[in-house]
Amino acid sequence: MSKHRYDPQATVRAYIMVFACLMIFTALTVAAAFVDLGAMNNAVAMAIAATKAVLVAMIFMHLRGGSPLNVLWISSGIFGFVIMIAFPLLDLLSRNILGIPGK
Amino acid sequence: MQTSEAKKVNYLSAQHTVASWLLTIDHKRIAILYLVSITVMFLIGGLMAAAIRAELLTPAGDLMGSDTYNKAFTLHGIVMVFFFLIPSIPATLGNFLVPLMIGAKDLAFPRINLLSWYIYMVGATIGIVATVTGGLDTGWTLYTPYSTAYATTNVVMPAIGLFITGFSSILTGLNFIVTIHKMRAPGMTWFRLPLFIWAQYATSIVMILATPVIAITVLMVAIDRGLGLGIFDPKAGGDPVLFQHLFWFYSHPAVYIMILPAMGVISEVIPCFSKKRIFGYNFIAASSLSIAIIGFFVWGHHLFTTPQSMYAAMAFSIITFAVAVPSAVKTFNWTATMYRGSVSFEAPMIYAFGFMGLFLVGGLTGLFLGALGLDLHVHDTYFVVAHFHYIMVGGAIMAYMAGLHFWWPKMTGRMYPEGPAKAAALLIFVGFNLTFFPQFLAGYAGMPRRYHYYPPEFQIFNVLSTAGSSILALGYLLPLGYLLWSLRYGRAAGRNPWGATGLEWMIDSPPSPHNFDETPVVTWEPYDYPDAHRRTAEHAASEAARV
Secondary structure (H helix, E strand, C coil): CCCCCCCHHHHHHHHHHHHHHHHHHHHHHHHHHCCCCCCHHHHHHHHHHHHHHHHHHHHHCCCCCCCHHHHHHHHHHHHHHHHHHHHHHHHHHCCCCCCCCCC | CHHHHHHCCCCCCCCCCHHHHHCCCCHHHHHHHHHHHHHHHHHHHHHHHHHHHHHCCCCCCCCCCHHHHHHHHHHHHHHHHHHHHHHHHHHHHHHHHHHHHHCCCCCCCHHHHHHHHHHHHHHHHHHHHHHHHCCCCCCCCCCCCHHHHHCCCCCHHHHHHHHHHHHHHHHHHHHHHHHHHHCCCCCCCHHHCCHHHHHHHHHHHHHHHHHHHHHHHHHHHHHHHHHCCCCCCHHHCCCHHHHHHHHHHHHHHHHHHHHHHHHHHHHHHHHHHHCCCCCCHHHHHHHHHHHHHHHHHCHHHHHCCCCCCHHHHHHHHHHHHHHHHHHHHHHHHHHHHHCCCCCCCCHHHHHHHHHHHHHHHHHHHHHHHHCHHHHHHHCCEHHHHHHHHHHHHHHHHHHHHHHHHHHHHHHHCECCCHHHHHHHHHHHHHHHHHHHHHHHHHHHCCCECCCCCCCHHHHHHHHHHHHHHHHHHHHHHHHHHHHHHHHHHCCECCCCCCCCCCHHHHCCCCCECCECCCCCCCCCCCCCHHHHHHHHHHHHHHHHHHC
């Protein structure tokens, strides 16, 4: 399926590098938990988690160099997730802005 | 030719042991396993419906108290929605037909297909046993904070049952999508696919993207209840409306998991019994995808009476009206297909007519409920109960029955008696309307749902409804009788008893274990009705020549 020539050594090297990156980012997550960054606490934690997810998806799940169809399906999953978060947020953030009780 | 066909090994006669069924990876046998399982579930759910209707015959709580009644309608809802309707068409007809219709020998992942049935059985068994032994009284919607903080019944185990069953749905959807992308026969291009396949594809999208959310939501309910985390508890900074957002993020698209495959069935039945090419193939295919996609943005219309912000409510209301458009496209196209067609009234077609009428009423009353003002008036009344039964029973089950009757000869190789089948279709149509139309009136007049007693002025509606449910029950039991009868006594169906188009009608009935002796090459357009019989005969002749 991949358009790239299959090179077992390069593949294993990439896996090891990604694994090392994931470990480093995990350590970073733990370290960040001990530092009070105020409003940035969640943002930093989410940024680290998102980076790890991208690495897993691109390398371990072979999205990089894989079929565009796989990218489309992963994107649709992300799209569904964004809807699930965005619409309840739309509700939450726009409650009571007119000062009408219950609305 | 009939004699030689009868001697051929088919998927039913290939092996006879119990193990050969329980360990099968043949998509057709797995479809039969699902068919038997969901029929048992339908009978359990139907039994609960009968108990509910019997209780509501009089205004007083004669047969059961509030607690028992609450458990009865909860069991009815959970069984019918999660264990019958959602797997109904995809897991039975879909499993059986998707490979046959696209010219494949099986689904892409046969073992995962069997796994999905086992997961379904485990989830359904846990759900049923937990609901029957401890009882669950939250309603199928499991609304918080009642389910997390106040219910004294068995919430966690049924929630685990639902969590597990969801994976079965995800695996089926995954299997269909990969199969449709990767295993189409040569020449079976996207726009030569039967519309049933488009519908299954659209349904699979919803299954894969929405089902994980209900799984995690019921898990959160269980965690909230068990550990008191307060995810949905305002006192702990949680929000009960968040539960409704998450629950309906799945459960509204779940309506499309039920109705999209139903629409796929109708798109096959109507051209066959009109002997005419379907009108607007591309639009019907696109409308399936549109419904699946737009259907993800409408769930907030279930929350109009909660503290949901008015702006979110307006957005959800507008999109709710938008999702009616592709449904209307299909309905108009089916009608246009019949126009000047050679229409005949075999049992599947009568069910299809029933579907169109009932789905129309269900869909239009859905627009009433999508209107912000009117919804406040009828929210949580019998109007809502009537509306969703018109969609789920009048729509989805009518189409399921249409499909079952249409493909029964292919699945079993036997014809059922046409007279009783037509009678059953009519009984179901009449019984259904008598059961649920009075509920629109009762609901509009203000009768709330989920009470086992009610003011006497509502009794007339309930008497009519209970009378109708008796007719409906008879209508559903009748097919159980004559379909089973046909297995032994029905006349041989032959390859193509209806003169239908499609690859599944070109092969033996019942099909061989590997479906096609040779991979078919598709060179014709879908729904090419003038040539249907000729094509089946040519295929049979070429198979005979090869032998």
